Amino acid sequence: MLRLRGRPWPWGALGWGLLLGLCLLPGVLPGLLAPLAGGEAPVPERPLWVLTLQHLGLVLFAQGLVLLLAVPLVIYATRPGRRAVLGLLGALAGLGQTVPTLAILALAVPLLGFGVAPTLLGLVLYGLAPVVSNGIAGLRGVDPDVLDAARGMGLSAQQRLWRVELPLALPVWWAGVRTSLVFGVATATVGAALGAGGLGSPIIGGLSQQNPALVLLGALPAALLALTLDALLAATLPPRADGRPKSKYIQDKPLASRSSPQAPSGPFSH
C-alpha cells in the first residue's frame, strides 16, 4: 500500500515519527516533564517504548479485525438488490459512532471481564463506523455511467468490482481507515482503565495520583503516535481516481473533508 513513487517525501510522518522516537528515549520525556511534578521525574510502571508498542499493537490488531469485518460486509451490502441490508448497515454504522466510547467499554466489562478483550471489543465496534460508512460512500459514489459502460463492455460483476469499483472507491475508503486508526489511538488510552495496558496506564495513574506530569507522560506519546499514523496514512492515501495529473500532490485535507463525512478533524488534522 506504500505508494510513494512520484510523490514528495512524507515529511509529516517522518517529523512526527522522529519526535515520538525522541520522547521514547530513556529519560528524555520524564526529564522534560519533571518541573511539572516539583522537580521529580515521573516514572512509568514500564518503559515508555514498551507501553507505546503495546498501544500500537492493540490499535493495529483492532484495526485488522475492523478491516476483516468491514470490507466483506460493505462489499456484500453494496451489491445490487441489497438496499435493505445497505440501509441497515449504514444505520448501524451511524449508531456505532454516536455511542460514547466509555459506554461501550463499560458495557463490555460485565461480559468479558477486565483486560484486553473488552478494550478490543470497544476498539473494533468504534472503529467499524468510519470504515463502514466511508466504504459505503466510496462504493456508492462510483459514477453510474462508468458502471454502465463497464457492464456494457462485458465486464463480469467480479471484474467490475476489482477493476472499477474498488479502485475508484479506495481514496474515500482509505480516508475512513485513517479516521478509524487515529481515533483508535485515542480510544485505546481509555482501555488502560480496564487493565489493557498501553499509553493509557500512565494517564490513569497520573489522574489517580493527581500528577499532571505522569498524565502527560502517557498523553504526549499517544498524541505523537496518532499524528505519526495520521501523516503516514495521508501519505499513502491512494491518488484521487478522477485523473488529476500524477505530478500534482494530493493535498490530504481538502480531499478528506470533501470526499468523506468521517475525515479526521480537530487536533489530528494539520
Add this chain to the structure above:
Amino acid sequence: MNAPPPPALDLEHLSKRYGDAYAVRDLTLRLPAGRLTALLGPSGCGKTTTLRMLNRLIEPTSGRVLLGGQDTRTLPPEVLRRGMGYVIQRVGLFPHLSVGRNVATVPELLGWPPARIKARVDELLALVGLEPGLYRDKRPAELSGGQAQRVGVARALAADPPVLLMDEPFGALDPIAREGLQEEMLTLQRRLAKTVVLVTHDIPEALRLADHIALLRGGELVQFGTPDDLVRRPATDFAARFMGEGAALEQLGGVRAAELARPGDATGLPTVPASASARTALATMLRLETLALAVVDGERVLGVLEFRDLASGPPPAPQDPRC
C-alpha cells in the same frame, strides 16, 4: 482488418413491460448487416430500452433477439457484450485509468498478448483522430468532451466487434464537436462497415449518419426505411409531423455536393467545393439566384450540380459499402 462479415440483428416480437406499462411492445425489426441503423423517436419511445435489450443490459419480457441467426440468450451476457461495442452519451471512461488502458479494456479481458494490445491501442487512437503519443498516457479528466467521446468510440471498437451499439453518443457535445465526430463516424463506418445501432432523437443526425431509420413511438415501430423513405414517403401522420418540413433540407446536409454532381458543361458557372454538403450548395444557389453550380476540387471541375438534382434526393446507397 479481416474480420468476418458483420451479422444482422433480428428483433422478433420483442417486448419490455414494467408493471402495466410497455416500454417496448411487440417490436419486430431487422437491423441489416454492415449498416448503420438509427433508432429514432421522441423521449420515452423505447429506443434506449430496445438498444439495451440487444446486449442484454435489459432482459426482454418476451420475444427474442437473433445475432447472425443465433438467439442471444444462448450466450453468456458477458461474452455477448464483448462482441458488441458499446458507446453511451456520457462516455463513462474509467477515470482511474489512462486513455490507453481504457481502450485496452476489452482486449485485456479477452487475454490478448500485451504487444498486440499496445499496437491495437495506438492504431485505434489514430483511427479516431487522437495522436497516440500525445493521448495514450493522459487521464480522462484531461480530455475535452469531444476527445473523451473519441476515446469512448476507440474503446468500443478495441476488440474489433462486429456490432457497435451507440446510445446518443454525440448528444452531450457542442455543435462543432458533434459535427466533427459525426463526420468521422461516417468515414469510419465507410471503412469498417460494422452493424451499427444508433439511438438518437436528433433528426439531422439520423438523416446524416443512418443507412436505415427505425422510427419508434410509445415502444412501437412507426416506420422502418431509408432516410429518403422517411423524408419523402412518411408512412403515417406522426412520421410526417415528427420528421417535419425541414427534414428534406436536413437530409441534404448529409450528402456531399460531389455525390450529386453529374458530368456537364461547367463553363461560367459559380463554383462550390466538392467537400461542401448539398445543403450548402442549395444555399449557394439561393444566394446567387442560379439553378446550377460547378462542383470543384481546387482547380479541377468535377461536374455540374443542378437544382433538380437536389430535388430528386441523394442517390441510393451502394449495395456493398466495403468496396
